[in-house]
Amino acid sequence: MSVIYTRVALIGLGLIAGSMAHAMRRAGLAGEITGYARSADTRAVAREIGLCDRITDTVAEAVAGADLVVLCVPVGAMGAVAEEIAPHLAPGATVTDVGSVKRDVITQVGPHIPAGVHFVPGHPLAGTEHSGPRSGFAELFDNRYVLLTPEPGTDADAIARLRALWEGCGAKVEEMDADHHDLVLAVTSHTPHLIAYTMVGVADDLRRVTDSEVIKYSAAGFRDFTRIAASDPTMWRDVFLTNKDATLEILGRFTEELFALQRAIRTGDGDHLHAYFTRTRAIRRGIIEAGQDTDAPDFGRVQRKRETPAT
Amino acid sequence: MSVIYTRVALIGLGLIAGSMAHAMRRAGLAGEITGYARSADTRAVAREIGLCDRITDTVAEAVAGADLVVLCVPVGAMGAVAEEIAPHLAPGATVTDVGSVKRDVITQVGPHIPAGVHFVPGHPLAGTEHSGPRSGFAELFDNRYVLLTPEPGTDADAIARLRALWEGCGAKVEEMDADHHDLVLAVTSHTPHLIAYTMVGVADDLRRVTDSEVIKYSAAGFRDFTRIAASDPTMWRDVFLTNKDATLEILGRFTEELFALQRAIRTGDGDHLHAYFTRTRAIRRGIIEAGQDTDAPDFGRVQRKRETPAT
Structure with a gap:
């Protein structure tokens, strides 16, 4: 794999952002990964475990110069975060998100995206019941679907580049209408x-x-x-x-x-x-x-092991 | 482990009976294991894979001389099977079952149990989504609970012996009221x-x-x-x-x-x-x-492996 984005900013440092950081590093997809979380405790943990190359104390520093900004906050917080980062976005950058609901995120975030910045909403169908900066792991997206829901007229190159990033993280990518x-x-x-x-x-x-x-x-x-x-x-x-x-x-x-x-x-x-x-x-x-689960009879069993990465 | 029952008869040869056969053999708990299923196809498969020491073509042959008879048929069939086996049960034998409902099984089966035969209803809290004689495996009961629901006055030695069998199969055994x-x-x-x-x-x-x-x-x-x-x-x-x-x-x-x-x-x-x-x-x-699941973040993952036996 080669570098797809020079600088990726992860806003919100939970399970998905953490797993993206691990997966991007595994494949060498990002030149630099910056990270920001609203909670000082979360930032401290992220620094302690070296989750990103750089954890910043303001969201402005995190997104400055980033060619990809990934909003990894709860869906209800997407609009406020978009408003906060908008003045600091680099021209030509792409903003995406990982929210589980897409129409509402588009309604919240869309109006804040400046001209010349691309917005490509996304949703990785992957997760565990754990959360927080320590919960991420590189294999989370392997063989999982990521659904992109760009509005008609979105820049095709921006979509293709984001698709390449997710595929580099191990995922299968499809596009569909947000509704x-x-x-x-x-x-x-x-x-x-x-x-x-x-x-x-x-x-x-x-x-x-x-x-x-x-x-x-x-x-x-x-x-x-x-x-x-x-x-x-x-x-x-x-x-x-x-x-x-x-x-x-x-x-x-x-x-x-x-x-x-x-x-x-x-x-x-x-x-x-x-x-x-x-x-x-x-x-x-x-x-x-459809390859979305195995036929192994583990139901009701005590010890489940995490599988080895599919690479 | 040493032999707990000289002859165990399994009536109905699905997931639970098959797993019991494997688990009893793993620990050497039964002198001989006989098996019967109503379906000729099921009996043929059971013979082909050597599920029991002997697969009989009548339920009477299976239970003859058995000191433990295990009813492994759907709950709705328990009464009819009990009626059928009753004349062939050896004096002093124990009859148990593996049904998921206990009061109804007691009502169905109890009246058919002859004097001098012990009835100890049971329910192993274990299973997979698979069924049939090929679906069993020796580890199914490892670290799982088996609930025994004997009526008051049931012979204590009969209960203790059945408990020892289940423990030998890897299970944890508890008693409770059927309701x-x-x-x-x-x-x-x-x-x-x-x-x-x-x-x-x-x-x-x-x-x-x-x-x-x-x-x-x-x-x-x-x-x-x-x-x-x-x-x-x-x-x-x-x-x-x-x-x-x-x-x-x-x-x-x-x-x-x-x-x-x-x-x-x-x-x-x-x-x-x-x-x-x-x-x-x-x-x-x-x-x-409570030790009934692990904290491993496998939720939503593609490949789950069957764990190695706990012993």
Whole structure:
């Protein structure tokens, strides 16, 4: 790999920014990586572990002279950060972001982007339930999708260059319309997260009755839910507030289906349940065939090892 | 380890029975393992892979002379199988089962157990989304809980011996009341499975609109749901039909909480969402501290490896 950007500024130093720093270094994609976080504690940790080449105490210093600026803050903070960095952006620079919602980010950030600066919104479909500057690792994006949602008329070279960076980080890159992105993600990520949060909350209520049994016997389905429901609260609050319409639409469908299954249980309609469960089993096969998971029977197992990098 | 039972009969040759056969052989816990399945195809596969020492063509042959009989059939079939084996059970033998619901199994099986035969219901909290005689492996029960739910007055020696077998298979064994078991499992397993099935069904509807995007971009939460929703349809149909009351009770609580979160999204109440998500994050820590999962950040990753055995 060769250098794609002379200077990359990472604004917000959590899981995604940290993993980008590691991945860019692994492939030598950036001449210099600067970093800024609002919290002095986060900056101190980032300096201690050498997360970037340079951690700055102001956002202006971080973005000065950068040909790529990556906004890695919660979706709800994107507009304020864009406004703050705008006067300091270099002509010809590209601004991107890693937010899980795209239409709202475009609405927040777009108006602050100066003429001559390119804005290419992005969303890496990758993460863990951990957060903070210590949580990043170079392999996070390997074989994962990054979705870019540039508005029509965006500079093609700027898009191609950002695509090359993500591919250098190990990702597969696709472009789609921002609204369509938000609907697809409401199904594949946002609503499942809300449901997992809800189920874990219900269990927490019951836990007060049965001591630690819910935790102790949390085999099978529930443990995966708790992993999902351990994700960053601020990030997810902002996701639901900014992708409200699509999430509520999918939640409505979910509730309708759930009530149908609930009625089948109440009335003892085993055929309905069996047919439904057979249909959903087929979807799993589709995901395995799409290469987005393996068929290894690790479900419900105790020790999962991090895989070796795919390089 | 030394031999705990002279002859163990496995009735039903799916994931759990197969894994028990492998685990008992690993530790030398059974003098002989016999096996029976209703399906001739299943018996043929079991013979081909040498799953047991002897696969019989009748259930009577399998249980003849066995000092332990393990019912590994779907919960809905337990009563009929118990009735069938009853005349062939050896005096002093123990009958156990591996069903995910316990009160209903006791009601179905109990009346068929002859005098002088011990019935010790059991439930290993372990599984994968795979099923059938080829899906078993010796490590499935390592460090997992097995819950025994014997009725008051059950022979203490019979319970102790079954406990020793499960411990020899790598499991941790605890006893609890059958009704309490069914409530706890409704929270930790049954309701989460129903919710996962529902969400995957909703996505399947949307998939018809957006082609394969739901599968292609199934990072994060949804992929874990599809793994859960790929579990055996017959087993899960029976679970919901036989643990109806507890499942409906927990579903009611779930819906109530979901509606509260849905309203918070609709009204833009970010504080409510953030507080809820912070609370659920703490439960994850409890599970890790309880040793029921690791803190490794593998969530959303592509390749998961099966861990090496703990022993």
